[in-house]
């Protein structure tokens with residue numbers, strides 16, 4: 001089976017075939033940097049990170065562009081309201097670009113902590129004004145856009161297939177138009193490409209239509225074209241940006257370039273908090289920095305990836321705690337595997353381990369090839385854990401080659417693709433627990449040898465009280481945290 005991707009544009013799962021064999025060009029709408037990133041951003045960018053990681057692990061070379069929106073994103077989708085960056089900069093009494101730097105740094109700090117790999121290019125909208133002006137000029141020349149009093153609008157009636165991504169129809173937009181719609185617009189569905197700036201506005205540039213600044217949607221068309229070409233493979237983003245943002249990107253790019261825009265659209269569904277929509281104004285926003293103070297980055301990824309990216313994910317403290325516990329059992333397997341490996345010698349292949357590795361590889365690939373089904377991929381990991389625990393529980397330590405194959409399979413799947421393996425946990429030196437456990441275990445076996453069974457049992461019971469289980473195997477005792 002090869003990779004199949006659910007394409008929002010066609011509402012079907014399609015075979016994934018990039019334009020250039022072996023090479024994937026991919027774009028994802030980045031954050032508007034006027035505040036710290038919240039757990040909803042984590043869901044989107046962790047999901048996209050896994051898409052990129054999986055494509056790379058499947059042998060593709062991936063050029064991944066994720067922009068930074070630092071101008072033009074208004075507080076209202078209907079092209080009224082203020083620029084989000086300018087408004088917040090005024091509230092913090094700083095220069096807008098100072099605010100942009102602060103929150104761009106904060107965003108990447110959070111993404112790095114969450115092991116989200118950096119995009120190949122992270123271009124800023126404000127650094128691509130000439131490219132945006134060029135596309136707007138092309139649109140005016142082609143009769144797809146018009147200027148009114150220093151502002152420029154896209155004419156949605158000029159596009160034959162406007163609404164093809166979101167399924168919205170122009171007639172419905174007309175009927176549902178709000179009264180306060182911008183009176184410069186010829187059609188209520190028309191959208192801003194360039195906005196005339198008020199004298200007190202800070203983020204503004206000269207243009208053929210006077211001093212102003214770009215609308216939000218045009219930046220993604222400009223940066224995608226600049227770095228990926230007119231037609232490219234994958235465009236990703238949050239489902240909440242499908243309309244109007246992504247719809248408008250398609251309309252203006254295809255009208256300006258006379259070429260198809262993105263070929264596959266991947267939309268990541270939203271996140272709720274205890275069943276409620278999350279929002280700063282609703283007072284229930286969970287910032288990534290707060291979450292990282294309570295849960296490990298791997299547990300946050302584990303939690304996000306346990307649900308398919310196209311499903312809504314509901315976040316609760318209990319769910320994140322459960323993710324941390326689930327992750328622990330995987331970390332324990334990794335540790336036991338490495339401990340066994342340290343003592344293992346060359347020998348006859350352990351067929352049960354070879355089988356388990358084969359199951360994991362096949363099922364993991366099958367799940368990920370099915371529209372990046374991370375929840376099924378994680379189920380495969382847990383079955384692998386069960387099979388391997390049995391294999392590791394036998395008298396003799398399995399042969400080195402078999403253990404190495406198992407360790408590699410775990411690293412390739414849970415580590416490289418999902419990013420949920422705490423790889424350094426096998427050799428943690430800053431954590432005293434393994435050393436203290438060695439002391440307790442050797443003390444207990446000394447007590448048993450001396451027939452001090454009551455004291456030896458006390459070690460076991462008291463460890464159990466603090467959540468540590470001991471298991472006596474042939475010639476040795478291993479420990480694990482109870483899951």
Ligand SMILES: [Zn+2]
Nearest residue numbers: 029030220245
């Ligand atoms: Zn965008």
